[in-house]
Amino acid sequence: MRLYAPLLLQWAERSGFQPADAEDLAQLVLVKLLRLLPGWQRAAGGSFRGWLFTLARNEAHDFRTRRGTRPLPGAGGLETVAAVAPEPDEAEYRRAVAH
Numbered sequence: 001m002r003l004y005a006p007l008l009l010q011w012a013e014r015s016g017f018q019p020a021d022a023e024d025l026a027q028l029v030l031v032k033l034l035r036l037l038p039g040w041q042r043a044a045g046g047s048f049r050g051w052l053f054t055l056a057r058n059e060a061h062d063f064r065t066r067r068g069t070r071p072l073p074g075a076g077g078l079e080t081v082a083a084v085a086p087e088p089d090e091a092e093y094r095r096a097v098a099h
Contacts, residue, residue, distance in 0.1 A: 029056045
């Protein structure tokens with residue numbers, strides 16, 4: 001959690017989530033991770049971080065979809081944020097871990 005929660009938060013904020021929503025999203029991803037981790041097996045050519053960020057992208061899409069079903073006060077005319085953000089590259093990952 002100490003290693004991946006900050007990365008998930010950073011990714012969510014870069015993806016257009018407000019800080020509070022980014023925290024909610026990171027928590028949802030980590031809870032899902034705890035549930036799915038016992039059955040995870042590394043795929044050929046795959047990585048844990050790749051799988052984690054796939055979970056995060058899917059959860060972000062679901063999060064936006066759930067939010068989209070409820071009207072937000074004063075949200076008229078707001079543009080939607082892109083549904084997919086790129087996975088952090090290796091250098092960015094190493095900087096975040098070092099930080």
